[in-house]
Amino acid sequence: MRSVYSKKISLNQQYVIGISIILLAFFTSYFFQDFMGYKVVALILLLAVSLTAVIFSIFPVLVCALLSALILNFFFIPPFYTFKINSAEDLLLFIMYLLIAMINGVLTIKIRQFEDKKRDEEEKEKTIALYNTLLNSLSHELRTPISTIIGSVDTIVINEEKLSKEIIQSLYDEIATAGHRLNRQVENLLNMSRLDAGMLKPTFDWVDVNELIFKVINENTEKPDDPQVFFEANENVDLVLIDGGFLEMILYNLIHNAIRHTPKNSNILVLSNYNDGRLIIDISDNGFGFPKDEINRVFDKFYKISGTATGGTGLGLSIVKGFTEALNGKIILENIQIGGAHFHIEIPAQRSTLEMEENE
Template identity: 80%
Template sequence: MRSILHRNISLGKQYAIGMSIILIASLTSYFFQDFMGYKVVALILLLAVSLTAVIFSILPVLVCALLSALILNFFFIPPVLTFKINTAEDLLLFLMYLLIAMINAVLTIKIRQMEDKKRDEAEKEKTIALYNTLLNSLSHELRTPIATILGSVDTIVENEKKLSKENIQSLYHEISTAGNRLNRQVENLLNMSRLDAGMLKPNFDWVDVNELVFMVINENTERHELQNIVFEPNDNVALVLLDGGFLEMILYNLIHNAMRHNPKNTTILVLCDYRDNKLVIDISDNGSGFPKDQIELVFNKFYKMKGTATGGTGLGLSIVKGFTEALNGKITLENIKTGGAHFHIEIPAQISTLDIQENE
C-alpha cells in the first residue's frame, strides 16, 4: 500500500502534502510549546518527517526534513522568531535534529524500497508458480479430451462401413462428452480471468431458483449417472432477484465437484430457501469429505487436494467463491460428522411478493 501511494500521487502533490503535514505538526506544537518545551517539539517534528518518509518519495521527504529543521530553529529554539542560536547546547540540538531527520528519511525510504522489492519478487514467484500449476493441469485436462475427439473421429472416418450404428453413436457420445469437457475448462479459465480483472458485473433479474437448480442437475446427470442427486423444490424461492448466470455457475461447479470427487452411488442433497432477506443454498453429500487441514485452501485458485483423481485445473471452487462474492454473498465449507461435505451459501436478494399460482 505504501508503494502504491507514492506511485499514484504526483511529485507536486507529494511536496504539498508533505509540507502540509510538517506545518500542521508545527502549528499544533506552537500552541502547546509552553507545556512541553522545544525539545519535545523536536521529537514531534521528527515523527512527522518519519510519516512522510513512509509515504512519499525521497526528494519531497528531504525537503520536509529541511523545512522542519528551519521551523524548529525559527519558532521554537530561543531566541524565537530568528535563526540565531545562542547556546552551544541548542546549536548541537539543531544540528543533531537536522542530521537525524535526514538519515531517518533516507533509511526509512531505503527500507521501504527493499520491502517493495522483496514483495514484488515474492509476487512474481507466486505468479510463476500459479502459471506452472495451470499449465501442468491443462496439459492433462485438455490433452485427454482432445485425444478422445481425434481418436473417435479417426475411428469413424477409417471404419465407417465396418461400424454398427450403435458403435458410431457411442463414438459420437464420447466426442460430445469430450467437447463439453473442453468447453467447461475454457469457460472456467475465462471466468477466472474476468473475475480477476473485475470485468464481471451482475445483471439482476427475476430468476426461478427451483427451475435453475433442476436445469443444472439435468446438465450434470446427463454426463454422470453414478450419483444420486436429491432436490425438493421450495416455493419460497420461486422468484428471486439476482443474476441467474452467476447462480448457475455457482450451482454447476458445486454439484459437478461433488459428483467428480466422491465415490459411486454418493447421494448429493441440494436445499434452497429464503431467510432473513437472503437466498440460502445448502449442498451436501455423504461422501468422503475434505481433510481438515485443507478446508481453508480449497477455494484458492489452482488448488487441488492431494490424493484426488488426476485432471481438473483446480478452478471450480475458486470460481464458486468469486461469483458468490460478486453477488455480495458468502460461502462456507464444513465436514459432516457422519461423513461427507456441506457447502453453505448466503446471498442477499429480493424475493417476489407475487403469488405465482394466482397469476397462472
C-alpha cells in the same frame, strides 16, 4: 502496507502535504513551547519528518527535513527569530538535528523501498506458482479431451467403412462429451478472469429455480455409474428474481464437484428453500468430506485437496464463491459428522407473489 507514494500521488501534492505536516508540528510545538524546551521540539519535528518519509518519495522528504531544521533554528534556538546561533552546544544540536533528519528520512525511504521490492518479489513468486499450477492442471485437463476428440475423429475417418453405426455413434458421443469438457474448462477460466477484473455484473430476471436445478443435474449425470443426485422441487422457490446465469454456474460447479469427488456408490442431496428474503440452497453428500486442516482453503484459486484424483484446475469452488458474493450472498462449507460434505448457500432475492395472489 504500501506507501501513499505508490498510489500515484503527484510530486507537487507530496510537497504540499509534507510541508503541511511540518507546519502542523511547528504550530503545535510553538503554542506549547513554554512547557517544553527546544530539545523536545526537535524530537517532535523529527517525528514529523519520519512520518513524511514513511509515505512520500525522497525529494519532498529532504525538503521537509531542511524546512524543519530551519524552523527549529529560527523559532526555538536562542536567539529567537534569527538564524544566528551563539552557543556551540546549540550549533552542534542544530547540525546533529539536520543530519539525523536527513539520514532518518533517507533510511526510512530505503527501508520502505526494500520492503516494497521484497513484497513485489513474493507476489511475483506467488503469481508464478499459481500459473505453474494452472498450466500443470490444464496440461492434463485439456490434453485428455483433445486427445479423445483427435483419436475419435481419426478412427472415424480411417475406418469409417469398417465401423458399425453403433460404434460410430459411440465415438460421436465421446467427441461431444470431450467438447463439453473443454468448453467447461474454458468457461471457468474466462469467468475467473472476469471475476478478478470485476467485469461480471449480475442481470436480474425471474428464474424458475426448480427447473434450473433439474437442468444442471441432468447436465452433470452423464454416466450410469455416477453418484445419484436427489432433488425434489420446492414450490416456495418456483420464481425468484436473480441472475440465472450466475446461479446456474454456482449450481453446476457444486454438483459437478460433488459427482467428481465422491465415491460412485454415494448419494448427493440438493435442497432449495426461500426464507426471510433469501434463496437458500443446500448441497450435501455422504462421501469422505474435506480434511479439517484444508477446509478453509478449498475456495482459493487453483487449490486442490491433497490426495485427490488428478485433473481439474482447482477453479470450480473459487468460482462458486465469486459468483455467490457477486449476488451479495454467502456460502458455508462444513463436514457432516456421519461422513460427507455440506455446502450451504444464502442469496438475497425477491420471490414472485403471483401464486399467492392467485390463491387469494
